[in-house]
Amino acid sequence: MTTEAPEKEPREFQGLDAIRVEGVSRTFSTGGPEVQALGRMSIRASHGEIVAVVGPSGCGKTTLLELICGLQAPDEGSVESAPAALMPQRDALLPWCNAIDNACLALRARGMSKTRARAVAAPWLERFGLREFQDSRAAQLSGGMRQRVSFLRSLLAGKPVLALDEPFATLDAITRLQMQGWLSHVLASERRTVVLVTHDVEEAVVLADRLVVMSPRPGRAVAELEIALPRPRRRTDAALVALREQALQALGVGG
Amino acid sequence: MSSTAPATPRARTAPPGWRAALLLAILIGLWELYVDIGGADPLILPAPHAVAKALYEDRTLLWSNFVVTAQEVLLGIAVAALAALVFAFGIHFSQTLRRAVYPLLVASQAVPVPMIAPVLVLWLGFGIKAKLVVIALVSFFPIVVTTLAGLEAVDPELIKLMRTFDASRLRIFRHVELPSALPGVLTGAKIAVVVAVIGAYLAELAGASSGLGYLFQQSVAQILTARAYAAVMIMSGFAISLFCLLTLVERRAVPWAYESRGER
Numbered sequence: 001m002t003t004e005a006p007e008k009e010p011r012e013f014q015g016l017d018a019i020r021v022e023g024v025s026r027t028f029s030t031g032g033p034e035v036q037a038l039g040r041m042s043i044r045a046s047h048g049e050i051v052a053v054v055g056p057s058g059c060g061k062t063t064l065l066e067l068i069c070g071l072q073a074p075d076e077g078s079v080e081s082a083p084a085a086l087m088p089q090r091d092a093l094l095p096w097c098n099a100i101d102n103a104c105l106a107l108r109a110r111g112m113s114k115t116r117a118r119a120v121a122a123p124w125l126e127r128f129g130l131r132e133f134q135d136s137r138a139a140q141l142s143g144g145m146r147q148r149v150s151f152l153r154s155l156l157a158g159k160p161v162l163a164l165d166e167p168f169a170t171l172d173a174i175t176r177l178q179m180q181g182w183l184s185h186v187l188a189s190e191r192r193t194v195v196l197v198t199h200d201v202e203e204a205v206v207l208a209d210r211l212v213v214m215s216p217r218p219g220r221a222v223a224e225l226e227i228a229l230p231r232p233r234r235r236t237d238a239a240l241v242a243l244r245e246q247a248l249q250a251l252g253v254g255g
Numbered sequence: 256m257s258s259t260a261p262a263t264p265r266a267r268t269a270p271p272g273w274r275a276a277l278l279l280a281i282l283i284g285l286w287e288l289y290v291d292i293g294g295a296d297p298l299i300l301p302a303p304h305a306v307a308k309a310l311y312e313d314r315t316l317l318w319s320n321f322v323v324t325a326q327e328v329l330l331g332i333a334v335a336a337l338a339a340l341v342f343a344f345g346i347h348f349s350q351t352l353r354r355a356v357y358p359l360l361v362a363s364q365a366v367p368v369p370m371i372a373p374v375l376v377l378w379l380g381f382g383i384k385a386k387l388v389v390i391a392l393v394s395f396f397p398i399v400v401t402t403l404a405g406l407e408a409v410d411p412e413l414i415k416l417m418r419t420f421d422a423s424r425l426r427i428f429r430h431v432e433l434p435s436a437l438p439g440v441l442t443g444a445k446i447a448v449v450v451a452v453i454g455a456y457l458a459e460l461a462g463a464s465s466g467l468g469y470l471f472q473q474s475v476a477q478i479l480t481a482r483a484y485a486a487v488m489i490m491s492g493f494a495i496s497l498f499c500l501l502t503l504v505e506r507r508a509v510p511w512a513y514e515s516r517g518e519r
Contacts, residue, residue, distance in 0.1 A: 070419070086419040092413050109422035138511075154416075157420050
């Protein structure tokens with residue numbers, strides 16, 4: 001077992017992998033009894049790879065993303081990652097800002113002026129079908145639009161890694177299907193290394209290049225599936241259905 | 256879309272309207288009736304029509320004194336708001352400041368203002384300085400408390416997000432924490448304006464040569480009770496107007512605080 005001193009920032013490095021998490025454990029004790037979120041969790045992602053992480057509720061998926069983003073340090077093990085931007089679980093848009101200023105947040109966080117940031121974001125809003133809503137405040141946008149703004153906001157951070165935390169969990173079933181198709185389309189042209197945390201196995205199989213199944217708490221990787229299927233993918237495709245079945249088996253809920 | 260969401264909260268925060276006006280009219284009518292049928296000596300409790308008459312006949316006197324008090328109140332609130340924001344932001348940024356300063360701020364609210372006001376007048380003189388200190392002392396604390404509450408209620412996800420965007424502490428404050436705290440600042444200010452008017456009275460009581468509070472005392476001493484009541488009406492009316500003004504500012508400046516109440 002490797003026990004390294006916890007580092008505040010994940011180490012950056014050059015190499016084949018954009019993310020390398022090895023033997024990471026993380027325990028929380030906020031007041032109550034200690035909770036071990038992760039127990040010797042390992043995961044890798046090469047540059048430009050979309051890795052989906054599925055697992056039961058509370059298996060430390062969010063903790064894993066925060067480790068990758070450098071928001072937490074592991075108690076044990078090592079986390080190495082290229083710079084990563086988070087897309088939080090709920091859309092967490094700023095309620096006082098309109099769509100375009102929400103999308104600009106990462107640029108403003110780096111000190112870019114409002115005018116310049118808007119100029120950068122405007123073509124993206126156009127591309128994401130949000131142009132006519134760019135002046136609408138967050139509360140006036142539909143769930144799907146909010147997720148698109150939220151995704152764009154994290155994308156414009158310009159980081160090589162995107163950490164998506166159950167991006168479509170709050171959407172209704174139909175909107176979720178649309179958004180999955182949309183995300184697949186966007187990532188095809190805007191290639192990033194993506195860690196997609198989800199509890200929706202079908203979503204994982206449709207979107208990802210590789211699927212990592214986590215165990216219940218303390219979470220660790222218990223199975224890994226390559227999803228070498230061509231895109232765009234059809235949900236009814238036999239190979240896809242078979243992979244989905246395999247993933248469900250690994251989760252212990254297969255038929 | 257949530258276009259129907261604001262309906263409920265807006266109806267609740269709307270001016271009470273005709274019901275309040277009707278109740279007020281009934282109460283004034285009862286008061287008038289009570290004095291007219293001889294329930295109280297008009298010298299001790301003037302009837303509403305006598306107060307209205309005093310409001311009209313003494314309008315120049317009342318106005319000139321109102322201007323003095325209004326100036327004290329508005330400047331006092333400005334001082335209070337400035338001090339409150341400095342304290343709140345300081346406490347928010349520094350644990351050391353929080354431990355050192357916050358208990359003293361709480362303690363400052365335990366000081367009986369009617370007792371300290373004359374001492375302040377002795378020290379700072381009969382001018383506006385002592386009044387500003389007294390008004391600020393009674394009205395800054397609600398703003399500190401509500402501002403801090405607003406700063407602490409920031410969505411932790413947003414802070415994490417900003418950190419992955421490499422935002423500095425100051426930019427997180429500017430883009431996320433400060434706007435989040437703004438509704439709290441305004442709530443505190445609404446409480447503060449009402450207390451500030453009481454503070455102005457206490458300050459004038461401790462030593463003044465003009466102002467509505469001063470005029471009130473003079474009128475009571477001379478048994479000009481109708482004039483005294485007229486002064487009370489103007490003071491309360493002023494406090495209510497400031498409160499309503501801030502409610503309007505709130506609607507304009509922080510509309511999201513109303514919108515989001517219906518959802519989530």
